Amino acid sequence: MLVLARRLNESIMIGDDIEIVIIDIKGDQVKLGIKAPKNITVHRKEIYQEIKLENIAANKSQFKPGDLRELSEFFVKEKEKEKEKEKDTEGDNKTDKGGV
DSSP states (O other): OOOOOOOOOOOEEEEEEEEEEEEEETTTTEEEEEOTTTOOOOOOOHHHHHHHHHHHHHHHHSHHHHHHHHHHHHHHHHHHHHHHHHHHHHHHHHHHHHHH
């Protein structure tokens, strides 16, 4: 592990495009600013570990990605049907008003 000492507003570079800046120091807490490309994910370690556990659980699950795709397509079709019904209802209301 590389250990570096930094003061307020000083930074550390990781590679050419990741910069870690010391934003604030209060007691035993240090606030860091992280400048990184959007394709680089940045998480606190405890959040990262939770994500890993969730991914492992998802991989072990009986649920298949194809099932999710089918379910998604079903909901899209149902939503389209609802929109068509709304259009038909609006058309009927206009016809009723025009005929009176």
